[in-house]
Amino acid sequence: MGMADAVTKQYMRENTVFADAFNFLLYHGESVIQPETLQELDTTEVAIPFTMDDKGKWQAQAVQKYRDILKMSTVMTDGKVAYVLLGVETQTEIHYAMPVRNVIYDALQYGKQVTEISKRNREKGVQTGKEFLSGFQKEDKLIPVITLVIHFGADSWDAPMSLHEMMAVTDKELLQHIPDYRIKLIDPAGIDSGEMNKFQTSLREVLSYIKYSKDADKLAEYMSHNQRMEHLEVNAAQVIREVTNTKFQIQEGTEEVNMCEAIEVLMNRRENEGIQQGKLSLLKDLVDEGTLTVEAAAGKVNMSVEEFKEYMQKEI
Numbered sequence: 001m002g003m004a005d006a007v008t009k010q011y012m013r014e015n016t017v018f019a020d021a022f023n024f025l026l027y028h029g030e031s032v033i034q035p036e037t038l039q040e041l042d043t044t045e046v047a048i049p050f051t052m053d054d055k056g057k058w059q060a061q062a063v064q065k066y067r068d069i070l071k072m073s074t075v076m077t078d079g080k081v082a083y084v085l086l087g088v089e090t091q092t093e094i095h096y097a098m099p100v101r102n103v104i105y106d107a108l109q110y111g112k113q114v115t116e117i118s119k120r121n122r123e124k125g126v127q128t129g130k131e132f133l134s135g136f137q138k139e140d141k142l143i144p145v146i147t148l149v150i151h152f153g154a155d156s157w158d159a160p161m162s163l164h165e166m167m168a169v170t171d172k173e174l175l176q177h178i179p180d181y182r183i184k185l186i187d188p189a190g191i192d193s194g195e196m197n198k199f200q201t202s203l204r205e206v207l208s209y210i211k212y213s214k215d216a217d218k219l220a221e222y223m224s225h226n227q228r229m230e231h232l233e234v235n236a237a238q239v240i241r242e243v244t245n246t247k248f249q250i251q252e253g254t255e256e257v258n259m260c261e262a263i264e265v266l267m268n269r270r271e272n273e274g275i276q277q278g279k280l281s282l283l284k285d286l287v288d289e290g291t292l293t294v295e296a297a298a299g300k301v302n303m304s305v306e307e308f309k310e311y312m313q314k315e316i
Contacts, residue, residue: 004242008090008152009068011206011239013040018071020201022086025148025184029198033086037074041085043067067105072143085109087147092243094151096159099166102147103181109145148184152206152243154213156189202236205229205259213244229259237262284312 012018015035022033043066069088074081087105095101118135151157160166162182164175188211196208205228212219223229232240237250237257248262283300286292298308 002092004092004152005090007235007238007242008092008150011235012088012090012150013069014235015071017201017203018069018086018088019073020199020203021088021148021150021186022073022146023200024198024203025186026146029200031200033073033075038071038086039073041070041072043070067147070109083143085143085145087145089147089149090152091149092152094153094155094157094159095149097166098149098183099160099163099181102149102183103163106145106147106181110142113142146184148186151185151187152210152239154189154210154244157185157187161185202228202233205232206236206239209240209259210244213246223260223263230261231256232259233257280311283308287312 012021015038018038019031019033019035023029023031026032067087068090071086073084073086075084076082087109089098089102089105091098114134114136117137117140121135121137121140162180164178164180167175167178169175186207188207191207191211193208196204196211199207205226208222208226209219209229212222234250234255234257237259240246240259241248241250246263248259250257250262280301283292283297287294287297294308294312295305298305301308303311
């Protein structure tokens with residue numbers, strides 16, 4: 001796992017940010033899902049499909065899949081409290097088989113629920129003849145699963161959004177008999193500025209920075225009009241730094257980062273490095289022409305003679 005993947009998963013694991021993402025997806029930014037209701041669950045999903053061995057015989061083989069994040073929450077539906085399982089898959093790169101990946105996670109989770117319910121029923125000895133095969137009773141219900149993909153990238157998501165889009169056939173008559181599965185996606189490039197304001201946490205700033213990261217003018221305008229960028233929590237700043245490869249400094253032990261100041265310092269450093277590089281190149285040309293000695297050139301940039309000679313060798 002790369003650093004960008006690690007910091008995005010750690011960031012989205014925070015209940016406040018996790019709840020914010022689902023409130024944006026499900027409730028247009030209204031704070032319906034409360035962070036304190038979220039309970040983190042084991043992300044391991046196990047299936048036992050049958051595969052054919054070398055001799056042409058079917059055999060069971062356990063398969064494990066690991067979600068990025070899975071949490072249980074309670075929500076009000078029809079005036080009643082209901083449980084729901086919420087999963088997040090963070091993507092720093094576009095995944096062209098995401099519908100298949102997600103449907104596997106969701107199907108395995110439903111299968112896991114059926115197995116657990118059936119086990120409890122058998123332990124209680126409550127199944128009838130009709131229920132013996134599955135162990136699942138007529139009144140038993142499953143907890144719904146919603147999986148959300150969050151794309152931490154500046155490029156527009158151009159991968160399939162559904163299973164049907166991945167199919168090798170386009171015949172509508174045929175496709176209507178093939179179950180479809182659509183992914184739920186948050187993609188910075190596809191969210192306009194007005195919609196971004198529906199995020200309540202620093203997820204707004206993180207996604208906005210990513211959205212404008214390829215346009216310096218728009219990024220500068222956004223940062224100059226957003227005071228929240230001056231007090232961004234460290235974990236959000238780390239996400240920005242890693243996924244956009246903007247290598248500003250974060251002081252150890254600090255709780256907040258002034259992103260406007262950090263970017264200004266970074267740009268000044270890059271400008272100074274550019275000036276220094278130009279000066280070194282000019283001095284090298286003068287030395288090559290015999291106009292200047294190596295000793296004199298090194299002194300003009302506060303380098304030792306050995307350091308300047310090493311620089312000249314690299315540039316050859």
